[in-house]
Amino acid sequence: MQFWVVQGLNSLALGGLLFLLASGFSLIFGLMRLANLTHGAMFMLGAYIGAGLMRSVDGVSLWVAAIAGGLGVALFGWVLERFILRRLPDNPLGQVLVTLGVAFIIADACLLIWGGDPIPIPAPSYLARPLFVGGFAFPAYRLVVVLIALAAAAGLYVMIERTRLGAMIRAGVDDMQMARAVGIPVSRLFSIVFCLGAGIAGAGGVLAGPILSAYPGLDADMLPLALIVVILGGIGSLMGAFVGSFIIGIIYTFGTALLPDLAYIILFLPMIVVIAFRPQGLFGHVSA
């Protein structure tokens, strides 16, 4: 009983964390058709900015650090989009090279600035205690991560479905040429969406900090997860990223517990099955 309850909550918490990681990736890919391989590094950069800030300035709360991390990485994303990626439309191989190249730079810069040791990001003290759920202890902060992910999903949903910006994004996702033709400022839209995606990754890195900490290699650990979620859920689909995150959370948590020998491959097998039989992902319309 305890196993199922606690692991169930673990699945949700990991799912929430993955959504914070993958939603920005999905957003960027959906509109720009750009596989942003810098995404893991942006997540790590956010975590380090947050950790550095909380460590060097007294009294900075996690929430302030998350906003700072988000803004910092969004700014970085703006520079990357404005000065490099914009020159590479219709050059997917060039995009691969440049996004991986920038990821190398970020990883090495973080090592240079913050050193090789892991830096903890403390949860707010009122969330640092475990909470009792049906008699079982569970970390309060992990439950909050689920709530944050739900709030982020709701916020993104409202933005995409109810706002003018969202309408333009949807138009661009559906048919870029048509969007251009009806006068949507596509290049400005790209900048905004890339910044937004980067910002979510940065803030996500800080918010995941109390669970993961900031450490060298966080980028490489996270990038495949973002890709798996997005591929499984369907590229460019917010709903897909959301459901994909939680499915991966469940598969990983229960898979490693019940089939420990498959721990290494548990994340990749379902993906192979999904792509092989449903190349567009569970919720995608376009083929991957």
Added chain:
Amino acid sequence: MSHATPALEIVGLNKVFGGLRATQDVNLHIVQGDRRLLIGPNGAGKTTLFNQITGDIIPTSGQIKLFGQDVSKLRPDQRAHLGLSRTYQIITLFPKNTILHNVALGLLGLSNERWNLFRPMARASHLHDEAQTILESVGLGAMSNKLVSQIAYGEKRRLEIALALAQKPKVLLLDEPLAGLSTQERLTVKNLIANIPKETTVVLIEHDMDTALDLAESVTLLHYGKVIVDGTREDVISDPRTREVYLGH
């Protein structure tokens, strides 16, 4: 081949996208050597019909027969080997290659040489000679070494047709071959189409009625994925339903 067997026959064809019925119970009977014009307003399902004939889109139900053979289950490349060929409304060429190479690819597709993993393509001189001849026939012979990305739009339109002709098709589907051309260019392409050998069956989608009707022997009017009128040129033109579809109520 007896004349009773149509070159292209479509039986009870349906295609549903989500809730949209793009093709509704289409039946067509096109005899060998026919010049068939498909007309209909935008969104009538003309290109969707082409895509089902070539196999790019799998129909929801119904049959497609080439010279009596049911090809509904065949892949597009297998249908090409049975003599089916097409052009595209949106230019679909190989932009990084020369015009000559484009046509040579068209020739290679039906030759077993395409499976040769080691003989250099550059040494396949017979392919290039034949491609050159085809390019001469569409008036592009002088520019065969230019890259597709370097030639004018009208020339690309002609290359589209040359590429299809290289396959020596028995049934040729032309999707708006005159789209976007100047009056002068239209005339050139029209002559090109008119000179296609008579034994080739041609199905044509075209909005430019003046030119297209000259080329056509029979006409099919599609509307909302359905065949509205089907018959000889004169019959369809004079049919009141044609007027209704094009002029509104």
Added chain:
Amino acid sequence: MTISRRHLIQGAAGFASMAGLSAGVSTRALAQSAEPMRLGLLTVKTGPLASGGIDMERALTMFLKERNNELAGRKVELIVADTAGVPATARTKTQELVEKNKVHALVGPLAAFEALAIDDYLREVKIPTLSVAAAEDMTQRKPNPWFVRGTSSSAQCAHPMGEYCAKELGYKRMITIGDDIAFGQEMSAGFQRTFEDNGGKIVQKLFPPLTAPDYGTYVAQLKNDVDAIFLAFAGSNGFRFVRQLNEYGLLSKVKVVGGMTALDEAVLRNMGDEALGIITTCWYSADLNTPMNTKFATAFRDQFKYDPGFYAAGTYVEGQVLEAAMTATKGNVEDKEALMKALRAVKMETVRGPVRFDEFGNVVGDIYIRKVARKDGRLVNQVIKTYKDVSQFWTYDQKAFLAAPVYSRESPAAKFLEN
């Protein structure tokens, strides 16, 4: 800041004089020659293992600087190579140090798989190597004659810990959890062996993959009817695991003990009160109260603002061992057989305490049981018990030990697992 500390080979002159040397040249002449001793350091300065690698470089540089870059009257030129923690790169870098820089001896590499990747090459080129890599078989079933390890084998510190847990702490039922690499498996196996030989039972063994994004799912699997958990983690994983135990409120319910890298000084400085009271085992502690270590640890802390841990102290010990051996050969490093013999004959007091070497080149020395405590505001590993003169074979018969298969996930078999 990006200027390298590495040196280029000094040119053709150095090469020619090297080539001209023969074994017959008197050692005195050598010690006085202008030719410096070239020492290669194989370390990791990029990627996830960089933390320990940077400490290795800092400690060795500090060691040489304290001696004015002179060991046994011979100038020492240090050449540092970054293996990036990749075996194939480690091999190339070793070749570079040996063939291009013509080093006389090597310190490093950091990780076991790096040591294994260069194992055959070291035998081929016969370069005395002082490593911190803990792989058991490098000094057991497949000993490399050019290898000296002044730190410990993977299980060397875990052996006394198993006995300590069973005898002194009175634990009966325990869980081991560690990285799913040879290092973690060998440590868990060694702990299990002595713990069970002293009446304890290992009822659960877990090995999360190195790349596990989060230990939550493993924390939730831990059996709750046990006395304690033994951590066989390396790098920052122990730190992350302990933090997550705390998150789940388990740190107050179950005792935690650890292997030699579970709560190293390197991660301790980033931890809080949750680490207090955790007992770990290692061949070193920055808090070790000997004059030599106090001097070293203080100097290191003054310079880098944190306590030296496993990698820093280990490399410093290797430096001391090398110096002692060179003193014995009167500065002759060209005669590699002699240097190697001298290295293995070293018997001395180092910052970790007294060390000597067994016939396989592995250290015999003191192992400390340490408890995390707060001292002058920072967390330290306070020594609470010392096991004297511990060998890699513990108290077992060496022949029987070597006849059994090397420690692994399955060996020795865990007889008391409950599921």
Added chain:
Amino acid sequence: MNKVLMLLFVAGLAIIPLVSGDFYINLATQILIAAVFALSLNLLVGYGGLTSLGHVAFLGLSAYICAWTSTKLGVAPLVAIGLSLVITTIMSALFGLIALRATGLGFLMITLAISQVLWGLAYRWASVTNGDNGISGLTRPSLFGLSLDSASSFYWLTLIISIFAFILMAAFAMSAFGSSLQGTRDQARRMRALGYNVWLIRWITFIYSGFWAAVAGLLYVYYNKYIHPSALSVTASAEALLAVIAGGAGTLGGPIVGAALLVFLKNYASSFVERWNMLLGFIFVLIVLLMPDGIVPGVQRLIRRMRGAQS
């Protein structure tokens, strides 16, 4: 003219062991191995438009099979080599069946997933792979009684195999089949209408590419005499992919230039530049900004422009 240059280049490569020390010979050997591997990946990425992020699967598979059969089963080197090539080629045919269900990002991910599954097996299936300890103890066979233990003899063998590999892969790219392959990259739909079985063309390419990756794997394992799961890591795949793109995907010289650049930076420049990872990143960004198609096409364009300016 071009042929003369090529011959001079090969002659230059052949005399490297006569004029330099072991370290540089070994560096050159590694460049050749990386180049064969990058060339094999280039068939997929450059000529087929199929961006694989898991190509090390084949290098690693063949290296592991060779190491395992040689050291644990004790089979003769020729048998081990044969088994590695045959099994890896068969596996690439099987993996191709799965991977080619997708194109674009889906293909990238599924190849990544396959290589990660193999990586996981290499770590976890320790009874065969020795897990994290890797398989060591492989010795180089001798060839017609000639020992391959010295750096120069192994270099020459690698050079000969690399030249063969280059010729056979270049012939493949320039053949009628290669033209078809490039057609499927640029305009898959039209190719189908022209009578080409696009899927089959891609599958054959996938297998052929897997075969040459297996050859690179054999060279890799005999060079290192050691194999570790890190040879199957995403990083290793990404490095090869970056080499192909940086040098110029879809050109014959590109992957060689890219592989040389990467091996050089990783193994040599890292001795002088402490933050060489960052340098590598900046070089990639610069290449993309200055020569978006990669170094080889970029330099070719530059030369054409200079010639144009002269005349």
